[in-house]
Amino acid sequence: MTALEQLIEALKRLPGVGQKSAQRMAYHLLQHERQAMGQLAAALTAAGEQIGHCQRCHTFSETALCAICADAARDARLLCVVETPADQAVLERTGSYRGYYFVLLGRVSPLDGVGAREIGAAQLLQRAADGGVEEVILATSFTAEGEATAHVLGDALRARGIKATRLARGVPVGSELEYVDLGTIAHALSDRR
C-alpha cells in the first residue's frame, strides 16, 4: 500500500467514515491542511498515551481522578449518570447541579449487542454503594436507547435498595441531551422524579 492508501484506510476506522469520505478527507488534508495533519497526528498520539479513565466516574481523564471527582466540595449524596462527557458538560453549564457523576461512555443497545455489562453497570452499582450516595439521578438521553439504559440501570439500583430518579420529562422526547437548552435542563433537574 502507498502512504496515501494507508492514510485512507486509517481514516476509514473513524466512525461514520466510509471509502468515499476517507478519500475526500485525505485529498483535502494533503492539498489544503498539511499543518493540520501534523496536529492531528500529535493529538492522537498524546491522547492515546495520556487519556485513561477516572477511577471513580469512568469518564476519560488524564489523572487517576478527574477534576470533578477530585473536588471534595461537591454534594456526595447525589450521583448523576450521563452517557458522555459532552452531556456531563451541559449539566455543569446549567449551574443547577453540585453532586458527582458517573459517565457511562455508551448506552444500552440490544441490537448492537451492547448490554448493561458493556456500559459498566457493575462499576456504577459499586460506585453508588460507595458510602454517602443517597440518590442516583439517571440523566441518559430521552431517546429509545437512553430510556432503555435508564430503565435497566434504575431496576438494578432499586434492587439494591438505592434510590434512582430520572430527569423530568421537561426534556423534549427524542432529543439528545447535549442539544437541549440549559433552562429546560435546569428545570428538568429540579423536577426529577
Place this chain on the structure above:
Amino acid sequence: MTALEQLIEALKRLPGVGQKSAQRMAYHLLQHERQAMGQLAAALTAAGEQIGHCQRCHTFSETALCAICADAARDARLLCVVETPADQAVLERTGSYRGYYFVLLGRVSPLDGVGAREIGAAQLLQRAADGGVEEVILATSFTAEGEATAHVLGDALRARGIKATRLARGVPVGSELEYVDLGTIAHALSDRR
C-alpha cells in the same frame, strides 16, 4: 486544553466534521479503537512526510514522477484531465484508456472563490503544450462544478490551439464519475466529442 479537547479540535479540521462529530469520533476512538488511533497518527505522519505531487500530472505521489507518468509505454498523444486520483483510478479500471493524465485535485467553484488558477490551469496548459499531446480529454464530473471546470479549461486549451474533447454524455448527468459503472465510462470514452 486537555488532551481530549485537543483531539476534538484536531478532528474538527477534517472536512465535514463539526463539534458533535468530532466528539463522537474522539469518544469512539478512545473507548473502542486505541490501536486505530496509533495507526491513524502514523499514517498521517507518514503521508505528511512522504506524499508530494507528481511533477508532470500534479497527482499525489511519493516520487518525483508518479507510476503512470513514469510509464513510457503509454500513448503520449492523449492527456486526460480528471478531478481526483479516485476518478483517475476508475478510468484506469475501464482498461479503455492508455494515455496520460492530469489530476486537478479540485474543480472550479466560483462561490467558494476557487477559479482556474486555484486548480492549476497554468500547469495543465504547460503540460498540454509539452511536445506530443494531440488531444486533451476533459473527464471532469458531470456536475455543475465539473461542467464549469471543463468549460473554463476547454476554452483556455482551444485558445492555445490545443484540441480539447469532453467525455460523451453517456455518463449520467449530475453524477460523480467515481460511482458510474465501468461500461458506461468505457462507452463515453470512445464517444468523446
